[in-house]
Amino acid sequence: MPMTKSSNVQIEPAKESLLEVKQLKKFFPVKKNFLHLNKEKTFVQAVNDVSFTLYKGETYGLVGESGCGKSTTGRTILKLTDPTEGQAIYNGSNIFKLSEQELRKVRQDIQMVFQDPYSSLNPRKRIGKTLEEPLVIHNIGNAHERTEIVMEILHTVGLQLEHYYRYPHEFSGGQRQRIGLARALILNPKILIMDEPVSALDVSIQSQILNLLKKLQSELDLSFLFISHDMGVVRHISDRIGVMYLGRLVEEAPTDELFSAPLHPYTQALLSAVPVPKLGTKRERVILKGDLPSPMNPPSGCVFHTRCPFVMERCKSEVPQKKHKTMEHHVACHLYDE
Amino acid sequence: MEGIGSTLTLSQARKKLKKEQNELLKKRFLSNYSMMIGISILAFLVLLSLVGPLVVGYSPYEMVVNNRLQAPHAEHILGTDNFGRDLLTRIIYGARASIGVGFSIAIITSIVGLAVGLYASFYKSLDQILMRICDGLMAIPGVLLAIALMAALGPKVENVIIALSIVFTPYVARIVRSAALVVREQTYIEAMKSQGASSTRIIWLHVAPNVISPLIVQATFIFADSIITEAALSFLGAGIPAPAPSWGNILYDGKLTIFNAWWMTVFPGLLIIIAVIGLNSLGDGLRDLMDPHYKKVKKRRAKAKA
Amino acid sequence: MWAYILKRLFSLIPVLFIVSIVIFSIIHMTPGDPTSYMLGEEATEEQIATAKTQLGLDLPVYEQYWNWIKKAVAGNLGASYHMNMSVNEAIMSHIGPTLSLAILAEIVALCIAIPLGIIAAIKRGTATDQTVMGFSLLGMGIPSFLLALFLVLLVGVKLQWLPVAGYRPLEEGLWNHIKYLIMPAIALGSIQAALIARMTRSSMLEVLNTNYIKMARAKGVVEKKVIYSHALQNAFLPILTVIGITFGGLVTGAVVTETIFNIPGIGSLIMNSVSKRDYTVIQGIVLFVTFVYVLLNLIIDILYGVIDPRVRLEDK
Amino acid sequence: MTDVLLEINNLKTHFYTETGQVTAVNGVSFAVKKGEIVGVVGESGCGKSVMSQTILRLFEEGTVEYDGEINFKGNNLLTLNKKQMNKVRGNEISMIFQDPLSTLNPVHTIGRQIAESIILHQKKSKKEAEAEVIELLKLVGIPSPESRAKEYPHNLSGGMRQRAMIAVALACHPQLLIADEPTTALDVTIQAQILDLMKKLNQELNMGIIFITHDLGVVAELCSRVVVMYLGEIVEEASVEELFSNPLHPYTQGLIKSIPQLDGDRTALLHTIEGTVPPLTRVPHGCRFASRCPFADEQCTASSPPVFENTASQKVKCWHFEKILAEQRGA
Amino acid sequence: GGDGGTKKEKKGGELRVAVPSEPPTLDTHVNTTTISSNIARNIFETLLTFNSSGEIQPMLVESYKEDGNTIEFKLRQGVKFHNGDEMKAKDVVASMNRWINVSSSGKETFKGASFKEIDEYTVLLEMAQPTSTAALVLAYSGGEAPTIMPASVLEGKDPKEKVGEYIGTGPFQIKEWKQNQQIHLTKFNDYSSREEAGDGLAGKREALVDDLYILFVPDSSTRVAGILSGEYDAAMELPIDSVDQLKGNKDIELKSVPRELLLLYFNKKEGLFTNKVAREAVDAAINKEDVLKAAFVNPDYYKTNHHVMLANQESQWYSEIGKDKYDFHDTDLAKKLFAEAGYNGEEIRLMTSRDYDHMYNASIVVQEQLKKAGINVKLEVYDWPTFSERRNDPSAFDITIITNKGKVEPTSLVWSRPDYVGWTESEELNGITSKIRQAPSLDEARGYYDELQAWFLDFRPAIKMGDGDMLFAGRKTLSQLEDVDGLIFWNVSNSK
Ligand SMILES: Nc1ncnc2c1ncn2[C@@H]1O[C@H](COP(=O)(O)OP(=O)(O)OP(=O)(O)O)[C@@H](O)[C@H]1O
Ligand SMILES: Nc1ncnc2c1ncn2[C@@H]1O[C@H](COP(=O)(O)OP(=O)(O)OP(=O)(O)O)[C@@H](O)[C@H]1O
Ligand SMILES: [Mg+2]
């Protein structure tokens, strides 16, 4: 397949872009023993130069190695941690530059489901109250109506009315995850950032939830940023998928294209490693060799070169640039240089 | 999933559930022994200070010097003080002053200290300022502050309360801050932020409930401490104006005669302890009411008996 | 971290400056002046007036302040009006007893409080819990002077085990030193213990139900270690804070105990200076104590971070 | 046979809540042999985690009551005293919790938490333990383990925490490992690595594993036997081959159909099981799945089905299993 | 030579005395506090002194001769200061002239007087007029005692500046003063004692203990506990409420001396009590014995004394005047008198301080008694420095109750001073005072005491309630413990 030149590709605004993340960087300083005075500061480069666009009504799946910065990307977009660099353009303004007041409005539109469902629930609050909270914050309905809404949403995510009065520790992992989802859904957001929203659900409920999400999306024109490890789930829900590795976005493509023709060696390895719930259908796995690199001192050049089966000399020194295969499919890998 | 059961049954179920929860709330409240004990003790004390004066046969100032320091006997149930005044009467009249002072100070310091501690834990720049103010306030001797305030504003109970509140607030603030520093790093606080909750809301509705239990402990301590300290201040002319009784100044009078009149220290001391127990039980009960893990222990006991 | 420490230490300057102004104003707002004590009960008005002129108390307040702060900046806090020594000396000579007493009392308090608080928390709702907490309420409610006097009468007068009052510096032998401090330390310590025990209990209760405690148990860690190494550390911030506060309070607030046991500490120095209106000493002590508190709290704040790595005091 | 490592008999776990007693695990029985990997799947909230924590008796004393037997190497764990129990915990049986952030102690470094059990149970020095910690972290695929060992849980990503948890659990080479959704936060490459590790340990050390998961792919890859739970009960138990080729319980069938596929049409709605799980406070009298079951009839709502044995290795708790079996054969 | 006490006399050892407060200074010339003079007189000595029956005796002088406007003192020879120098006339002149200059009693009694050196061992006091009380005042070792210190200490200094070096001729010398803790005195080995037997403050003085510790113990219960446990060998100012405990202990000897005059002062500059009738009304309203009882608890420890001097001075100063009226109190009369004085319900401020329990307790009772007479009395309690400031402010109070120390002669009683609390100003009083002071002899002066007493009861610059005792106790290991205007620590041995 001939590769288009990266330089002169113009992406037509076929769809209305809703959220645009540009060159996002987030470095965490590494806490040192405070007696070591003179050492240089080191950073965990959790997110390094990530850009992508979320269009209206679409789902952007974010996959990648554990610890590669997916959650951090999600949290940073909402400015839950301060970004080191970069922009997140929503409604024409940079979220990172907003005043607290404006930020709060944006946060009504962009909701987040946290990866860790238990710790994201206040242990002292009954679930009902926790769920009502966003309604109160944004002045929706009166006390009675709010209770109604909450009970409704509990039901929607497959929980019972009784659960309204329970405390978080009385729930199972999957139930908590659904509570997190309910909390994010309750405000009718425009964008939903979901960090592993179904990982703790059994497939039957998972499918209910995924169906629900799809339904909501089509009805309300929602956009999702969907972070997950479950390739099956991602495939099912996403329109486009970004693959991250060690803080960088290495490949981005429409779902079908990614699954049928993954370009980046990491993506290929990833797809090959998915376990299949059928016996005897073991696939040929691309086994990644080499040590896992650390985000504290990522490898020079292409961050994947230490484990890449196709590694070349230049990979070790040169950072690969983004190259477009089609308008929507691009990859950062030297293999596809002309 | 999409089939949200028939709306009718659903709303019925909701109603039933709400009723059930209301009953549970009542039950929870009533089965909260600490709280009940606390409320009864405090109610008793409040009643004592309100109705007591109408019942006793003496005036708190009425003195027969010749009867000074009589041990408890029929005529003076709790004995007499060093001026021959009826101790019971003075203790009853003193209740109003002491509980009033103790309560007001405990409440004021709790509220102000809570606010200061929470905001300090939340905003780094404020932290520097507020905590340094606290350091300074803690360093200024309370007695001096009290004398100065009394001189400036006159010896009134309100001023005692102001002075002692200033003295005690930093303690509360620091305790609250320390607990809040941990709470504010929790993921659920981040979750609230992501929901667009204002800082005020997060601080008061989400962080505050999580720091309440150390606050309660500190507040009870302050309650007791201020009852006693008030009396120490009245030595400097900064307390409840003499010869009005308060538990604290009865105690201090008792200290001078501690070698031969135990009743002058024991009775007011006992009342202070009772009041502390009352307030504390109330606090514990409040705490338990908010503790998601607590009720069950009760349940088990109930069951074990059955 | 160092930057943070430096920043905090730097903040001492404005703090001390403001405190100095505040204390100066308070002192001059307070009626009475050093002469009332200096000259005795039967002093004449004329004597008082001359004394005031001598002491420079007739100057305008700002001038007095200026004269004082000039020297204070250089570390000279002035001379006591009443004591035959400089304020620096006065503080130094009184800090020893106070420190010894405070440390001993804190040890007593911690030895009683932490185990009791923990036991109460573990045995929540049981008779043990109620007994322990009952005692701690007793400790909270009982005025310190009563406890002190009770100890004096019982241990000092009746049993004659320990001297009733007084103070011997460490140079006169460790036992001689300690012997005089045991009773006051117990009197102070047990009241502090009451507060710390309750704080320990309530903080522990917050922690004992968490999942990581479950996890520690799942690892087969013995209960004692679960409590002391896993739960306590998580619950320790408020406890540390009260320890800090009570320790700070011991530096200044042990007035009653110091008086009853006749220990020449900072507390009684403050009280004495206030009742003698020894302005320079009051000012000096307040600055000194502010300094101590800022330092103490800095240490505590740093310890917060050590104990609980989640606590962030600096902005990232 | 003596090669049974763990045998659970009619295990019940009751919680006391305000609204009354809740039985989260209701009469579960199954066994794990030495060196066997048993998968546990089931509805979210069906009691998998509760069951696994019950094995180690981890609930707050006084809020729960256990019933039944948990025989581990011939000893009933429910009757052991604290001291004996502590010898078992972490050493002979260890556990990977579902929720890695809240189960890691926030104030201890990862390294310390892993070293703790090594020092405790293997009586090793601190130094030795530290070296072992690095090894373990490497084993579970955490990059730059030396520096990561010194970090606190909140500094790690979800997957790293989970791997740290796994390292804690594997630290003492337990005879039985209970893994409660150990790989949910891991990407598939790491997951594959972890699964390989478990398999290796399983074979080399003859370690028994109870593997709770929702990922039927993982089950297929790893387990030899599977237990399917629904609302506190085991509804089906089968060898992994039988489960995928011949699921008998309607719930199991529903589960398998609900899996999102890596191929085929991805725009269509996923298959779901109709209805919702009834709350534990209102469990139906008869078959607990009846309200959602396409095969349900009066018998189902009237009385709870017993456990039927289809083959030596496949048991199912359904009145209609024969009908279903027949249908499946026909299909 | 005197043979001292009869009890077993052990030399050496230490004596630990608990006193309630710390002296502001030991410079006796400028200080009126009891505690200060009490400690200082172990270090410093005066030219003259009193024996136990209140008669004037020589101390540092061999002899003295009064002659109209002058008194000539012959100094004892060989008296050593603690710094080793011998006491000579120039030291006496320097000390006494400074004293006349700075002390209020010096200024009052010796206005225009000065000391002159005649030769090395003779000094001459020249006064503006003959003064009957001169020797008395010079012998007084209470507040503002005219003690002798080396001229070298005083030279070149502003007389008003406090002396920082305490060098005297007394039997003890100062070793160390630990602020807020104790004063440590040691035996002065070169002390040259008088030869006469010890009697009161006069006669032989000998430090029988090597170390004398004066411990500052502000808390009265601690003093009691300390003496009970043996921590202290002696303790001053014990609370009268603990008498039972102390008496019950067989190792302790409890003693008391009359010490204080309890007086109610009127603000005669401003307010209701500028009116004599109002002052009379207060007198009628008060039951003095009740007040005394509240202040001094036990009839054994107070005297219902009607005249202005202390009851134990009656051998010197006594007057029958007013004795019959002492018990008089009549609430109705008081009401009538108040009405007559034009009192109509305004608030009367009774000011007191809790730093002195006697004052405070008395005030509480007075307030109650005045209330009974229909007076709207407000009690205002202040700490001592505030009190001290306010009592000098005519607009700050109406009544206050103060305990004053007894004085050797009536004209130095403080209520008579126009600049003291209450501001007593009366030509008549000035007349009587001069008469007493300028009487050619003390006996003659005593004759005017009745006159003074009559004036006091008529004018009522203050109301005298009675006398109160100071309670002190010593362990029985002490050979003796006496109080003459304060405890005496020489000639006391400790067999502990
Ligand atoms: N402490 C508790 N008190 C009361 N009920 C509880 C408690 N813990 C769990 N439950 C209830 O027990 C049931 C089983 O929970 P469990 O955590 O075992 O589910 P699970 O099978 O692990 O589900 P998931 O796959 O979602 O983690 C749930 O319905 C839950 O609500
Ligand atoms: N608060 C923090 N302080 C320091 N480092 C952090 C912090 N949070 C995350 N990191 C680091 O940032 C990197 C990316 O973490 P992140 O949580 O975004 O990963 P992730 O892609 O979500 O991984 P996973 O799939 O395992 O959840 C990791 O190396 C992690 O250690
Ligand atoms: Mg993540």
Ligand SMILES: [Mg+2]
């Ligand atoms: Mg679970």
